[in-house]
Amino acid sequence: MAPTAVTPVVLGLLALGPRSGYDIKAAVDRSTRxxxxxxxxxIYPELRRLEADGLVAGEDAxxxxxxxxxYELTDSGRKALEEWLLGTSVxxxxxxxxxxxxFFADALPREQALALLEARQRGHEQYLDVLRAIDALPGRDPDFVDLVLRWGIDFNDWGRQWCEHQLQRLRRKKRS
Amino acid sequence: MAPTAVTPVVLGLLALGPRSGYDIKAAVDRSTRxxxxxxxxxIYPELRRLEADGLVAGEDAxxxxxxxxxYELTDSGRKALEEWLLGTSVxxxxxxxxxxxxFFADALPREQALALLEARQRGHEQYLDVLRAIDALPGRDPDFVDLVLRWGIDFNDWGRQWCEHQLQRLRRKKRS
DNA sequence: TAGTGCATGTAATGCGTTACATGATTTC
DNA sequence: GAAATCATGTAACGCATTACATGCACTA
Incomplete structure (x- = not known):
């Protein structure tokens, strides 16, 4: 079967341990979403497809x-995951x-346009709160799982600062 | 008519000047895409809907x-654009x-996992090249159009450095 | 005993891309 | 004269979300 967008998530999460479809959905909502x-x-149709192809093995529990x-990963499932990991699709x-x-803010009066930048900054701040709360959860994650969480935190922190900086720049520019 | 995902792009681009559907697609491919x-x-069905609703006016040329x-924006079209600009959907x-x-790189041997980070860094570098080429194009854009291009450049530059930094950190960690 | 969480699953719907069809005009 | 670009438009397809249906188990 041709892999779809959901294939790597299912294989990847099962590589971290056996799970039900429900568990996979819950893990996605906590992490990759x-x-x-x-x-x-x-997820559910995919699990049946993957089982039919022998990439995962399901067991009633x-x-x-x-x-x-x-479901748990089979040897060919692990191989398929590694192939995808080493693939080049982007x-x-x-x-x-x-x-x-x-992008379209030039259609607004200057102050309202700048308010959009402020709103974006607040968006980053809220996102930061969410991700930091996840980070503070007990239990340590594998290195690269943690790396990606760190990416989310660092990115939003960068975005927050970027907005702040641009606001200053544009307000200065307005005066001159 | 309920606005769809394509509504604001069409209204916003028409706010920058009259355009055909073909022109809109070309502008999208250069900028918002x-x-x-x-x-x-x-785009084409949307233009007909918007014309039926009186938000844009089409003229054979x-x-x-x-x-x-x-097509060009009508007064109610401009109003609809401003309403969307001041809206709160995110x-x-x-x-x-x-x-x-x-995220799933822990399933790989360490060196191959780090190679994924290197590949991501190269991705940012390539993106940077594309955006800097757009930036170098003659003609100046409105302030906020330019701001968003700057965001793209700054983001990819940040992302490039982030990868570099994490590579160093993880390589150090490996040794310890 | 009512509410929440666990657990599976599918049907309907909506959305967006891809691919194609058509034909004029410009450029090399 | 061939190839690229301008220009409009739609049909088919695939993908993903939403919403719903079902029912058990735990807990306050």
């Missing part, structure tokens, strides 16, 4: 009468409404 | 026998395969 989202509508199916999709507003 | 893409399949329809969608790779 900031740069790679996935929904139930993708009910809690009492409540059904539950836990999908980047970015949609940022705040940047789009800034 | 980095953070807000749009395709013909969105053929080049010889070759058909061409140029759509952010981000899909970055390079970050996803890093």
């Amino acid at each position: 900031f740069f790679w989202a996935a929904s139930y509508g993708q 009910p809690n009492g009468a409540r059904g539950r199916r836990v 999908t980047i999709e970015y949609r940022d409404e705040s940047l789009l507003r800034l | 980095f953070f807000w893409a749009a395709s013909y399949g969105q 053929p080049n010889g026998a070759r058909g061409r329809r140029v 759509t952010i969608e981000y899909r970055d395969e390079s970050l996803l790779r890093l």
